[in-house]
Amino acid sequence: MRVCRMDVHNAKQRSFNMSQIRNRDTKPEMIVRKLAFALGFRYRLHRKDLPGKPDMVFAGAKKVVFVHGCYWHMHDCKYGRVVPKTNAEFWQTKRQSNVDRDVRDQTALAALGWQVLIVWECETRDVEALGERLSKFLGRGEVEKVEVESVVVETTHL
Numbered sequence: 001m002r003v004c005r006m007d008v009h010n011a012k013q014r015s016f017n018m019s020q021i022r023n024r025d026t027k028p029e030m031i032v033r034k035l036a037f038a039l040g041f042r043y044r045l046h047r048k049d050l051p052g053k054p055d056m057v058f059a060g061a062k063k064v065v066f067v068h069g070c071y072w073h074m075h076d077c078k079y080g081r082v083v084p085k086t087n088a089e090f091w092q093t094k095r096q097s098n099v100d101r102d103v104r105d106q107t108a109l110a111a112l113g114w115q116v117l118i119v120w121e122c123e124t125r126d127v128e129a130l131g132e133r134l135s136k137f138l139g140r141g142e143v144e145k146v147e148v149e150s151v152v153v154e155t156t157h158l
């Protein structure tokens with residue numbers, strides 16, 4: 001994954017209180033995990049007995065969350081629409097097979113009665129909006145004030 005230092009600086013100046021940051025794990029999945037936890041939701045990770053090994057499993061509510069990288073899962077955003085420059089055919093095929101598998105997994109999960117939420121990597125940049133989406137999906141009507149500063153980690157992933 002490409003790390004862009006410039007990006008970190010912009011994010012720092014723009015909106016986040018970076019002085020609060022202790023966690024150095026920059027994966028989008030970690031952002032979603034921390035956020036869900038801060039919102040009071042408890043979950044299990046990567047349950048192997050479910051189709052697609054969902055990133056987060058909320059068993060009581062029978063809901064799962066996948067955190068997808070925009071490029072590898074071909075999100076319809078500027079990161080997902082990037083066309084590989086070298087070995088284009090090979091990487092396109094690989095990405096397409098990810099997308100096909102996602103559809104299969106989500107269909108299988110739905111057939112088993114699970115509700116599925118996809119969180120895209122690019123969406124983890126707006127933690128407040130993401131918090132609202134998560135709360136809505138996980139069935140909490142009123143969104144509590146989230147202490148964003150304690151949740152956000154460095155966004156060096158895009």
Ligand code: ZN
Pocket residue numbers: 070075076077078079080120121122123
């Ligand atoms: Zn995206």
